[in-house]
Amino acid sequence: MDIPERKDLQEADFQGADLIEVNLEGANFQGANLKWTYFIGANFKEADLEGANLEGAIFEGANLKGANLIEAHLEGTNLEGAKNLSFNQLSKVKTLYSTILDEELLISLKEKYPTLFEKPDK
Numbered sequence: 001m002d003i004p005e006r007k008d009l010q011e012a013d014f015q016g017a018d019l020i021e022v023n024l025e026g027a028n029f030q031g032a033n034l035k036w037t038y039f040i041g042a043n044f045k046e047a048d049l050e051g052a053n054l055e056g057a058i059f060e061g062a063n064l065k066g067a068n069l070i071e072a073h074l075e076g077t078n079l080e081g082a083k084n085l086s087f088n089q090l091s092k093v094k095t096l097y098s099t100i101l102d103e104e105l106l107i108s109l110k111e112k113y114p115t116l117f118e119k120p121d122k
Contacts, residue, residue: 007024007025007028008027009028010031011030011031011032011033014032014033014037015034015036016035016037017037018037018038019037019038019042020038020039020040020042021040021041023042023043024039024044025043025044025045025046025047026047026048027047028048029047029049030049030050030051031051031052032049032053035055035057036055036056037057038058039062040058040059040060040062041061044062044064045063045064045066045067046065046066046067047064049069049072050069050070050072051072051073051094052072052073053073054077055074055075056077057077059078059079059081060080060081060082061081061082063083063084064079064084064085064089065083067089068089069089069090069092070092070093071092071094072094073093073094073095074093074095075095076099077099079099079102079105080100080102082102085102087109090105090116091109091112095116097116097118097119
């Protein structure tokens with residue numbers, strides 16, 4: 001799939017898309033619908049995903065270094081094997097309910113932010 005060079009994808013709807021190994025560095029996905037999207041091996045370095053709906057998305061091998069995840073909806077998202085994903089990034093999301101994470105992040109986040117793992121109100 002061709003991604004526009006400017007990568008201003010605010011409020012875009014890519015639900016169910018396969019965006020495998022795409023370069024989305026610095027892309028603006030604020031408020032975008034990215035439910036059930038495959039981002040395997042994608043580069044999200046410094047991307048803005050604030051308020052994006054990432055429910056059920058798969059980020060295996062994706063680079064999330066410096067990505068803004070504030071208020072992102074990550075219910076059921078698979079982040080296992082994502083690269084450069086930090087505790088700080090995940091502490092600012094809207095929900096981590098049913099999210100698959102690497103064990104080290106999962107344990108420390110559940111300990112410090114247990115409400116992130118509660119079932120969200122729809």
